[in-house]
Amino acid sequence: MSESEIVRAEPHEVDGFAGYTDAVVGQGRTRPQGAPILKFNNDSTWTIYDEPVPADREFVIVDITRAAVRWPADLDGGGPVEVITLRANEPFPDIEQMNANTAKSEWRMDPSGNLRGPWQAQHTAHLLDPKSMDRANYPTSTIGGAICMREVVSKTQWMRKLRGQETIFPVITLADTFMPTRFGGRQRPHFNIVRFVTFGGPGTPAATIEDPVEAMKLLKPQTVAPPRAKEATGDSIPF
Numbered sequence: 001m002s003e004s005e006i007v008r009a010e011p012h013e014v015d016g017f018a019g020y021t022d023a024v025v026g027q028g029r030t031r032p033q034g035a036p037i038l039k040f041n042n043d044s045t046w047t048i049y050d051e052p053v054p055a056d057r058e059f060v061i062v063d064i065t066r067a068a069v070r071w072p073a074d075l076d077g078g079g080p081v082e083v084i085t086l087r088a089n090e091p092f093p094d095i096e097q098m099n100a101n102t103a104k105s106e107w108r109m110d111p112s113g114n115l116r117g118p119w120q121a122q123h124t125a126h127l128l129d130p131k132s133m134d135r136a137n138y139p140t141s142t143i144g145g146a147i148c149m150r151e152v153v154s155k156t157q158w159m160r161k162l163r164g165q166e167t168i169f170p171v172i173t174l175a176d177t178f179m180p181t182r183f184g185g186r187q188r189p190h191f192n193i194v195r196f197v198t199f200g201g202p203g204t205p206a207a208t209i210e211d212p213v214e215a216m217k218l219l220k221p222q223t224v225a226p227p228r229a230k231e232a233t234g235d236s237i238p239f
Helices: 095-100 143-163 214-218
Strands: 039-040 046-047 059-070 082-083 117-126 136-142 168-179 186-198 222-225
Touching: 039 136, 039 168, 059 143, 095 117, 117 143, 136 143, 143 168, 143 186
Parallel strands: none
Antiparallel strands: 039 046, 059 082, 059 117, 059 168, 117 136, 168 186, 186 222
């Protein structure tokens, strides 16, 4: 066999993880598989696929998205019929007015027997189990769920200010806490922050993490140390 007949292997990087793709020529990039839905139930339990989630299981909240969601009159008919995803710093539209502009024939009965419009303001927390790399999404349109989201966002924003880093994310466990209501109060969802971690180096902007899995493709997450007394009192923070 002559040298010209020998098939020579081209040198390549031996890493089937970094270079993996399941895209097909002419079909563009394939969509990532959807994460399972995390639910907070009426009995204050957290479940995925109807299976209880252990109270000590940790998740990293890698993103929180917001959207105006339109549901069909028959919820058994599947998912939402329209989703308006909000950009960063974009306020929610006037959901009440959007419902008022929708025919009553498209409204539905809620679990309390009240007629409810099809449009809802929805928050979704995108979570990643740092041990198993399993993902989960927690969408919520309830008042208690919105409070849960605002609290974890506020605490994370303050930690980012204290550390001067935009790549800090909270590690949480799933819990519940009391919420007063006009009916005497009930338990609402709560994210118990156990620590904060950062991905990548100080110069890695959070905006580059477009997908939850991409967060863990960066450098190994590093635990963020608690703020010192001077930082916690605000002496180092200009107001």
